[in-house]
Each structure stands twice: as C-alpha cells, then as structure tokens.
Amino acid sequence: MKIDVCFSPALYPVYHNPEAIVVVVDVFRATTTMAAAFSNGVRSIRPVATVEEAEAYKAKGWLVGAERNVKRCGFADFGNSPFDYTAEKVSGKDIVFTTTNGTRAITIAKSAFRVITGAFINLQAVAGYCVRHKRDVVVLCSGWQDKVNIEDTLFGGALVDALTFTGKYEPASDAAIIARDMWMNNKEDLIAYLDPTDHMARLKANDLADSVPYCLTPDSAIVVPELVIEGDTLVLRRVVTI
Secondary structure (H helix, E strand, C coil): CEEEEECCHHHHHHHCCCCCEEEEECCCCHHHHHHHHHHCCCCEEEECCCHHHHHHHHHCCCEEEEEECCEECCCCCECCCHHHCCHHHHCCCEEEEECCCHHHHHHHCCCCCEEEEECHHHHHHHHHHHHHHCCCEEEEECCECCECCHHHHHHHHHHHHHHHHCCCCEECCHHHHHHHHHHHHHHHHHHHHHCCCHHHHHHHHCCCHHHHHHHCCCCCCCEEEEEEEECCEEEEEEEECC
C-alpha cells in the first residue's frame, strides 16, 4: 500500500483516488479541535464550508463553532480553539463547524472511499485506522487559503513515517518523501521550527497561540473523526481506535 501527501486543496484533483482513505489535516487548529471535541464527548460535528451555512444552522437553534482568519465569528457559540470544546459544553451535543481552511478541505475530499481527520493529538489513532482498513492513504493538507503551510506538511510527514514503519506502506511520490524528511529533521523541536511561520504569526497577533503546544503534542486522543454522508449532509462521527 502507498501513502501520499497533497500539500494544498488546490492540488487535490491531481491526488484524488476514489479508493483511498483521505486524511484531512489542519493542525492549527480545525482538525485538532475536532479530535479534542470528540474526546470530550461531542456526539457529531457537521462541517460546512461557508459562514452563511453556519449562520443558517444557528438560526435554527444549533450549537455552532465558526472561525474566519483565526478569529471567532460573532454569531458563534465557539471558535476554533480546542480549549473551547470542554466536556461540560459539548458532551452529548451535535455541533455545526466552519473554519477558514479545514472544513473546506473536508468538503473537497468527500467523494473518497473514506474521509477522516487527523492531527498530532490523534496521530497513532489515525495510523491504526489506516492500517486496519488496508487502503492507500492520501493526506490532504488544508494549508492556508490554498497556499502550502508547514504545520500540515509536518503532520503528513509524521503519518508517512508512522505507516512506513509498519512495513505495510511505502511513499507514493516525492511529496511524501519531502514531508517525511521535513518531519524527521525537525520533530525534536516543532515549536522552534514553526515559530517563524505565517500561521504562527497570525495566532500570536490575535493572542491565540496558547493552544500551540497542545496542537503539537502527539497522541493525547484515541479518537478518529470519520465522515459519513447522510442524504446531502456531511457529518463527522467518532471512531474509537483502542
């Protein structure tokens, strides 16, 4: 089996494989937040691509998490910080969620064999899911407004490393090798490596960098959010891997 890394949603048509598992990643912060929310007992998350869709759900009484350009939308109950989704607030609840990059990437990948979301906090859970399903894997990096970012590429490299270590996977392209090399060369101090990056600057400028250490700490979650399509609605549900 093979694993590939797509550095941006804009490149996804080149990497699309209808028989593969697509792992959507948005380390800062959407897919980290999803894993945290499911760990804290959220029942389901409906990812929507636009603010307008989220506002329509809010008008119907849904709990809504919404973010644009790292900032929480004014109408929303939650933003895009994993710390917003505490067990007290979300356990047993259904939430609608929209973010600048991550939820859009999920909608782009929806026709794959399976779509799951990954982050450093559920890295080994995602690896285990992929191995059990015995399928090729494409990591879809959410990036930033279709531009490549480093943090999502690092996660792609970490997953390439984890899956090739099992002996069951091999890199599918140079992109997978680039991502793995980036991870291997910098995994000992991710915070220092990411400090000068664009997205870190955005988080710092808005006093939102408090979640960065959490976002970069591997394997605090054993859940894998998995996409199901119910009619025309995209819904993420929780898969426990251990």
